[in-house]
Amino acid sequence: MMVRLVKLFVGLWLYGTAMAAILRAGLGNMPWDVLHQGIADKLGVSVGAVIIVVGALVLLAWIPLRERPGFGTVANVFVIGIAFDVMSPLFPYHPALVIAIPMMLLGIVGNAFATVLYIGAEMGPGPRDGLMTGLVRKTGWSVRVVRTSMEVTVVVLGFALGGTLGVGTVLYAVGVGPLIQLFARTGLGGPQLARHADKVDECASSSPEPARG
Helix, strand or coil: CHHHHHHHHHHHHHHHHHHHHHHHHCCCCCHHHHHHHHHHHHHCCCHHHHHHHHHHHHHHHHHHHCCCCCHHHHHHHHHHHHHHHHHHHHCCCCCCHHHHHHHHHHHHHHHHHHHHHHHCCCCCCCHHHHHHHHHHHHHCCCHHHHHHHHHHHHHHHHHHCCCCCCHHHHHHHHHHHHHHHHHHCCCCCCHHHHHHCCHHHHHHHCCCCCCCC
16 A cells, blocks of 8 residues: 555656646647637636536546546645646746757656556546546557547647647647557556557557458
8 A cells, every 4th residue: 555655646746747847848738728728718717717627527527437536536636736836946937948848858758657657556547547547448449549639639629719839739749648658568557557558559460461362
């Protein structure tokens, strides 16, 4: 139990730290924030209100996926926010590109690693990560395909609604899924996530060859 708690809290703290690095780099919002901003602009409500409603809807989507919340689901809400606030001042705000680009890239890699680490504690994922694990289990698709599809979808919807994005947004959307899959292969995310890491690739490689005339 102690090892699982350490994985959970270290993973969540690193998650918040990685978020701080990405946002302080100033090269674009994270995908879900683009969606939140777009909806808020269209409806004329606060971004905070949209975050709450979208989070609730994502949790409702867990029901048909049979995803169960746990202690980690609750800890996700508090620890990531605290880590973000504590660690943000340690990063320069909108620095020169020579610093911003490495900050952004390290943030994306760190976010993917942190996701796998805290999910591997098997104490319950956060709302959006739970949607990912539920879809992976339900569809049999790889982590890479599911997560990339999620991130790209929310970016496209958010941008269509008027949300702003940048190069960091795009890189996160297309890069975090493959990185999560890469780290999941190590077993850090638990046996279930590791089993699904290469599901699509295995299916593709085992498909029958076309008939030859």
